[in-house]
Amino acid sequence: MATSEAPELHLQESLPSDEPARRQPPAFASLSFSYSSAADRDTNLLILFHGLGDTKAPFASLAKSLNLPQTATLSLQGPQRVPLLEEEAYQWWHSFDELGELIPNPNPTPTLATLIAFLTHLTTPSPAGPGWPPSSIHLFGFAQGGSCAAQLALAWSLTPPPASRSASHDLGSVVTVSAPLLSHPTASYKSQTKALVVSHKGEERMIGIGSYRKGFENVQEVSLGRGEGMPRGRQEWEEIMRFWAANLGNRSAIEFEKGVYEVRGGMGAAQSAGARNGP
Numbered sequence: 001m002a003t004s005e006a007p008e009l010h011l012q013e014s015l016p017s018d019e020p021a022r023r024q025p026p027a028f029a030s031l032s033f034s035y036s037s038a039a040d041r042d043t044n045l046l047i048l049f050h051g052l053g054d055t056k057a058p059f060a061s062l063a064k065s066l067n068l069p070q071t072a073t074l075s076l077q078g079p080q081r082v083p084l085l086e087e088e089a090y091q092w093w094h095s096f097d098e099l100g101e102l103i104p105n106p107n108p109t110p111t112l113a114t115l116i117a118f119l120t121h122l123t124t125p126s127p128a129g130p131g132w133p134p135s136s137i138h139l140f141g142f143a144q145g146g147s148c149a150a151q152l153a154l155a156w157s158l159t160p161p162p163a164s165r166s167a168s169h170d171l172g173s174v175v176t177v178s179a180p181l182l183s184h185p186t187a188s189y190k191s192q193t194k195a196l197v198v199s200h201k202g203e204e205r206m207i208g209i210g211s212y213r214k215g216f217e218n219v220q221e222v223s224l225g226r227g228e229g230m231p232r233g234r235q236e237w238e239e240i241m242r243f244w245a246a247n248l249g250n251r252s253a254i255e256f257e258k259g260v261y262e263v264r265g266g267m268g269a270a271q272s273a274g275a276r277n278g279p
Contacts, residue, residue, distance in 0.1 A: 023130040028118050032077040034060035043070035043249045045137045049145030053082055053089040070250060079111060092148040108151055108182055115152050116159055136249055139174040142230055146179025154215050157191035173247045175240055177230060180208050185215030194218045196243045201226045
């Protein structure tokens with residue numbers, strides 16, 4: 001009667017994740033923002049960009065209502081006041097001429113330089129910075145704020161040049177709502193940041209999805225139907241939430257624990273499980 005050998009089993013201590021459960025809050029004097037840690041663990045960072053003439057406050061409230069798991073949030077405020085308005089209203093770059101007319105081709109370069117410096121701070125390891133991995137940083141922006149978020153994702157992907165950067169340098173994702181790119185990407189390298197471009201019916205020409213596809217390797221489109229403004233209600237948010245569910249990180253508690261052991265099988269265990277060497 002044949003007897004089977006007991007599988008060889010080995011205990012190996014699992015190394016806990018080097019990633020902290022809590023990140024230190026950012027400190028950057030050149031920008032105004034509202035920051036909130038995640039309710040559970042700071043695995044992701046969602047940065048929100050408001051539209052022209054708004055402030056950081058509504059998007060800070062939006063971030064709180066989204067309540068995304070393991071996601072810290074940072075609602076940025078545009079660096080410039082909209083001129084000639086008594087109420088608080090901000091813009092991401094110089095947007096109006098001397099007659100108060102919208103500038104058709106604004107220059108985002110100074111703002112992008114400030115935001116690149118901010119991302120550099122966010123990704124600087126502790127104690128000098130919060131130490132966020134770029135792939136754990138996700139952007140969301142509406143209208144002018146969406147254009148700013150998309151341009152920032154492209155600019156960051158090319159800083160430093162692709163030849164000298166690591167594979168994990170690109171940001172995790174960017175979601176834009178009713179927001180065209182200001183530039184027309186021509187670089188041979190495409191950003192690996194995943195992009196979700198959300199628009200209302202009738203905005204397709206203004207959005208210019210072709211420019212997004214020239215700049216980003218992975219682009220998804222969502223149409224909200226006729227209307228304007230931010231998504232409203234569960235149905236209009238559904239595809240955005242689905243996109244985040246697929247792209248936001250989700251770390252299990254066991255990854256942060258010490259003294260946790262995993263069972264590894266030796267050759268006997270592998271053979272008992274039906275494993276075979278390759279040809």
